[in-house]
Amino acid sequence: MSQNDIHPMDKLIRADRMPHIWCSGCGLGTNFSCFLSALDQSGLDIDKCVIVSGIGCTGRIPGYTNIDSYHTTHGRAIPFATGLKLANPELTVIVFSGDGDLFAIGGNHFIHAARRNVDINIICVNNFNYGMTGGQFGPTTPLDAITTTSPYGNYEHPFNLVQVAAGSGAVYVVRWTSLHVRRLTNSIKEALLKKGFTFIEIISPCPTSFGRRNKLGDGLDEMKYYQKYSVIRHGIDPKDADLCLNGKIVVGKFIDVDKPTFLDNQPDLVSMAEKNKK
Amino acid sequence: MDYWRKPLDIDKYEITHGAIHIIIDRCKGCNFCIEFCPKKVLEVSNEFNVKGYHPPMVADQAGCVACKLCELICPEFAIYVTEDKHMAISKKEPHED
Ligand SMILES: Cc1ncc(C[n+]2csc(CCOP(=O)(O)OP(=O)(O)O)c2C)c(N)n1
Ligand code: SF4
Ligand code: SF4
Ligand code: SF4
Ligand SMILES: [Mg+2]
Numbered sequence: 001m002s003q004n005d006i007h008p009m010d011k012l013i014r015a016d017r018m019p020h021i022w023c024s025g026c027g028l029g030t031n032f033s034c035f036l037s038a039l040d041q042s043g044l045d046i047d048k049c050v051i052v053s054g055i056g057c058t059g060r061i062p063g064y065t066n067i068d069s070y071h072t073t074h075g076r077a078i079p080f081a082t083g084l085k086l087a088n089p090e091l092t093v094i095v096f097s098g099d100g101d102l103f104a105i106g107g108n109h110f111i112h113a114a115r116r117n118v119d120i121n122i123i124c125v126n127n128f129n130y131g132m133t134g135g136q137f138g139p140t141t142p143l144d145a146i147t148t149t150s151p152y153g154n155y156e157h158p159f160n161l162v163q164v165a166a167g168s169g170a171v172y173v174v175r176w177t178s179l180h181v182r183r184l185t186n187s188i189k190e191a192l193l194k195k196g197f198t199f200i201e202i203i204s205p206c207p208t209s210f211g212r213r214n215k216l217g218d219g220l221d222e223m224k225y226y227q228k229y230s231v232i233r234h235g236i237d238p239k240d241a242d243l244c245l246n247g248k249i250v251v252g253k254f255i256d257v258d259k260p261t262f263l264d265n266q267p268d269l270v271s272m273a274e275k276n277k278k
Numbered sequence: 279m280d281y282w283r284k285p286l287d288i289d290k291y292e293i294t295h296g297a298i299h300i301i302i303d304r305c306k307g308c309n310f311c312i313e314f315c316p317k318k319v320l321e322v323s324n325e326f327n328v329k330g331y332h333p334p335m336v337a338d339q340a341g342c343v344a345c346k347l348c349e350l351i352c353p354e355f356a357i358y359v360t361e362d363k364h365m366a367i368s369k370k371e372p373h374e375d
Contacts, residue, residue, distance in 0.1 A: 005299055007355045019354060024306035024331070029353020037350060179314075181350045220309050 012036045012046070012066050020064055022057060025211075025219020027178030027204030031125055032061050034181050035096065038188035039067075049092045049192075052081045054101035057132045057206075058125040061096045075105030078113045081120045089263055092121070092192055099126040100138040103159055107139065114168035114197045116262040121191045121198045122170075126161060127206035135209030142245040146213045161201045162238040166255050171196035173238060173255035177203040177226040180251065187253065196261050203249055214245065296344030296359040298336050304356035307331030311348035311357050317341040320348065 007015075013036065022028045039049065046067050053059040055074040062069030072080045077095045085093045095102075102110055102124050113120065129147050130136045137147040137154045140161060144153040165173045172194050176184040184202060191198035205211060205222035216222050226249060233241070234252040241250040285291075298319070305327055312320045312334050319342045323335035334357065336342075342359065349358045 005301070007299075007301060007358050008349075009355050009358075013355060015355075018304055019306065019329070022353065025308045026353065029355075030310065030351050033350055033352065033355065179351075181347065185350065218308075220313055223310060224313070
């Protein structure tokens with residue numbers, strides 16, 4: 001054993017910004033590590049990769065990478081990423097953001113980018129609440145969960161994100177937890193190399209906000225919970241992958257199809273208009 | 279229940295060994311590496327780092343098979359493993375152990 005040398009991922013992170021802001025036991029660092037490994041293994045030219053986020057604890061991820069990255073406004077990562085991709089089709093564009101950012105304030109952007117099959121890759125860290133702002137409930141908070149804004153239990157039905165993604169038209173839909181480090185890394189690699197709108201949901205511990213209020217223990221306890229209660233069900237209908245508080249967690253690859261992207265389908269409008277003038 | 283038997287040609291393979299590197303002052307003491315190491319190589323140390331966390335320590339250096347699960351799962355980029363020989367062997371998820 002040796003101490004204080006250089007970690008192999010230091011080439012892809014901004015090592016001078018370590019330690020990052022995430023709490024002890026938070027899953028975000030692990031999710032980030034898997035992403036970096038996937039990027040490293042993908043063979044992509046990292047100078048042609050761009051990562052975009054909105055606001056939140058998850059939204060801090062781009063700020064810690066050494067590749068081109070944008071920390072945009074709350075909910076607007078997807079329109080920003082769409083613009084990047086349409087202006088520079090040779091880029092691989094990744095959106096890494098939270099459940100609140102992508103599905104509350106940013107929900108409409110999500111469904112329409114998926115519908116159009118814009119060739120971008122979405123990674124959503126679902127920690128079932130707004131971690132950064134103190135743990136309010138959001139669109140993925142399970143029924144009955146306690147949050148700062150649902151002190152007597154949440155009575156709103158949550159989104160099943162993989163069902164929303166599939167229903168909106170995503171060509172690739174998977175769910176893993178922060179514990180499934182190898183499978184998550186492989187799925188991210190697969191998504192990066194796939195054409196079209198891809199969606200990866202990562203169920204992730206937030207011991208400080210969601211975990212604490214729902215008596216889930218520390219981050220390690222949440223990881224042990226995933227170990228015990230995750231079931232892999234590749235190819236099932238995403239509607240059957242609902243999540244609930246303290247229930248089993250269905251994970252796996254649900255959708256992997258091919259269809260033309262927004263850019264593939266876009267006609268050459270300039271020459272069409274010119275022809276019309278004559 | 280065991281889902282697999284010992285491979286019949288196991289003697290033809292040399293098990294990789296790893297050298298474990300811990301960047302002590304990056305650790306936030308989450309214990310993910312200790313809990314999910316498939317070979318139970320790591321343990322909590324009594325030492326405090328600059329942030330007041332107990333970093334892991336290597337309890338069984340010879341047991342490390344360089345699967346690098348600890349490296350991938352660590353949220354802090356605080357632990358990594360270099361291989362002594364050939365390719366890594368364990369491609370398992372921690373929950374499949
Ligand atoms: C326009 C706007 N509204 C509200 C906020 C406050 N705000 C910051 S982060 C956040 C929610 C983040 O939740 P999520 O996307 O789930 O990220 P997490 O922190 O859980 O990773 C909110 C509401 C803001 N920054 N901007
Ligand atoms: S508040 Fe929750 S999501 Fe945010 S860093 Fe802490 S544990 Fe992670
Ligand atoms: S490389 Fe694998 S066997 Fe070695 S300490 Fe890390 S997790 Fe354990
Ligand atoms: S996983 Fe990383 S941060 Fe957590 S105890 Fe191990 S070395 Fe420390
Ligand atoms: Mg969240």
